[in-house]
Amino acid sequence: DQQVKQNSPSLSVQEGRISILNCDYTNSMFDYFLWYKKYPAEGPTFLISISSIKDKNEDGRFTVFLNKSAKHLSLHIVPSQPGDSAVYFCAASAQAAGNKLTFGGGTRVLVKP
Amino acid sequence: KAGVTQTPRYLIKTRGQQVTLSCSPISGHRSVSWYQQTPGQGLQFLFEYFSETQRNKGNFPGRFSGRQFSNSRSEMNVSTLELGDSALYLCASSRIGALDSPLHFGNGTRLTVT
Secondary structure, eight states, rough: OSSSSSSEEEEEEETTOEEEEEEEEEEEOOOOEEEEEEOOSSSEEEEEEEEEOOOOEETEEEEEEEETTEEEEEEESSSSSSSGGGEEEEEOOGGTTTTEEEEOEEEEEEEEE | OOOEEEEEEEEEEEEEEOOEEEEEEEOOOOOEEEEEEEEETEEEEEEEEEETTEEESSSOOOTTEEEEOSSEEEOOOOOOOOGOOOOOEEEEESSSOOOTOOOOOOOOEEEOOO
């Protein structure tokens, strides 16, 4: 039972354009969502998060949108840079579950110069 | 500030053996979580320790265990290794909980079981 899904395994985008990564979840108890970036041979690096009381959070080039009714979140990267090429994971947690994160399967992003 | 440190980086073991992995969290972080990453199952939560107590546990068999010491350092142990235990094991730390501060991951220990 996959509670967090990233339906696009890969995404290719031109440098300077927008990258949009999508994530769907099924568990209505999730109330905190995070995006992580992972390079090969390294651990995931935290990018941005959003709590369920908000529908948008921005941090520099990264914006996360949350649509609770659709149980859907997305990450926008604008403008995309070659260094953004990595695997991106969305993750969700429920307040009652402490630090237990449920991860999506990841989306591999390739930013072409 | 030093990041999360995991040792060793690479490990090769034989089926039936046991293995212990080590994790040193970021200074001041009291919560340590462990995750397993495999190509087939992705990133899966193993367990979380906070103030030396297991606070949460994932759906893994009892062969997987862990502990946390008074200095917040943590170890995880896998006994009677199986081929399917080959994976990247990631440790993550945070000050208190994911809602207060996001998890910071180490670079992992790559375990290969032959």
